[in-house]
Amino acid sequence: MNLGFPPYIYYLGLFVLILILSKFIFSRYVRFAENFNLTNTPNQRSVHIGKVFTGGGIVIATVLLVSVVVLDSLDFVEFTQISALIGTSILIAAVGFYDDFNEINAFQKYIILTFLVLMTVYSSFLNEDFEGIITNLHGFLGFYEIGIIPGFLFTTFVYLSIMNSINLMDGIDGYLSIFSIFLFISFLFNNSINGFYTLNTMSVVFLASFIMYLKFNFSERKKLFIGDAGSLFIGFWIAYFLITYITTSSSSNLATVFSIKLENFPVLAISMINIPVLDTLRVMFVRILKKKSPFSADRNHLHHIILDKGISHLNAGLLLSFLNWFNCIIIFLLEQRFDSKILTIIYILLSLFWFGFFEYLKRK
Secondary structure, three states: OOOOOEEEHHHHHHHHHHHHHHHHHHHHHHHHHOOOOOOOOOOOOOOOOOEEEEEOOOHHHHHHHHHHHHOOOOOOHHHHHHHHHHHHHHHHHHHHHHHOOOOHHHHHHHHHHHHHHHHHHHHHHHHOOOOOOOEEEEEEEEOOOOOHHHHHHHHHHHHHHHHHHOOOOOOOOHHHHHHHHHHHHHHHHHHHHOOOOHHHHHHHHHHHHHHHHHHHHHOOOOOOOHHHHHHHHHHHHHHHHHHHHHOOOOHHHHHOOOOHHHHHHHHHHHHHOOOOHHHHHHHHHHHOOOOOOOOOOOOOOOOHHHHHOOOOOHHHHHHHHHHHHHHHHHHHHHOOOOOOHHHHHHHHHHHHHHHHHHHHHOOO
C-alpha cells in the first residue's frame, strides 16, 4: 500500500509522539509504585541493593494498547488482524506483573503462559492462510511442508522458548532495553522492505518506549525495573516478529533484494537472538549437570559473568548486544554460500565457541 508520503515522516512523527506518551505514563507509574511500595526485594541473585521499583513492563503494554486504539483508524495499519495477539500480550504482561510482586511457581507460570500461547496460535489456525503458524520450512534441514498439527505444536514451542530466553535477560540495567532497541531497528529495516506498515508501527512504538524506559532504568533516585511484566511481554512480540519473518519468507521482498535462500530464513531468524538463546541453553545445561532443575534461578548468566569482571551494567548490555549482532552478521554474510545444513553447523560451532569463551572467563 502506498502511503502517499515518505514513510519516514510517519515513523518520525509517531516516534516523537510515543516518546511523549511513554514519558508521561512512566512518570505516573513511578509515582504510583512509590505510593504503593511496588519494589523489588533483593535476594542472593540480585545485582542491586536498596530500593528499586519494578513492574515497569506494564507501562510498555499500556503504551502499545493506547497506540493501537488511536492508530487503528489509519488506512495503512491493520491492527484488527492481530487483535488476538494484542489481547494475549496484554494478558501475558498482567501475568508477569502479578509475578513481579507475588512470585509464581515456575511450573505454574509456564502452564498459564502455555495456555495463552496455545489460544493465540489457535486463533492463527482459524485463518485460512495460516500465516501465524510455521507450516512450511522451505527446505530447512530437508524439511518442507510439516503439516498443520506439527506446525501448531512447533510454533507454540518457538513462542515459549523465545519468551523464556528473553525473560532471562532481565537481570541487569539496560541489557534487555538495549538489545530490544537494536532488534526492533532491524525489524524496522526488514519490514520496511516488505511494506509491513503494521509491524513497523509496532516497532516504532517499542523503540520509543524502550528509549524512554532507559532514562528511568538508569535513574539514581527512582530506579525502575521492567520486571517479568515487560520481559515476557516483549519476548512474546519478539517471537511473533521472528515467526512472521519465517512464515512470510516465500513472498518476502527480502529474499529478492538480498538473494536469501528460503531454507536459510530460520537460521537467520534464530541468529537475531543468538546470545539470549546461548545463555538459556548454557544455564540449563549447567544446572542439569549440577543435578538441579533447569528452571531454577541462579547467578550463572552471561551478564553475571561479565559483571563479576568489573564491567558496568551499561557496558555489559552493550557488549552482549554487540556480540549478538556480530554473530548475526557473520551468519548473514555466509548465508548465500551455504545451504541450511552447513549454515546451521556454522551457527552451532559459533555458539560453542562463545560457550567455551564464557566458561573460560567465568573459571578464570
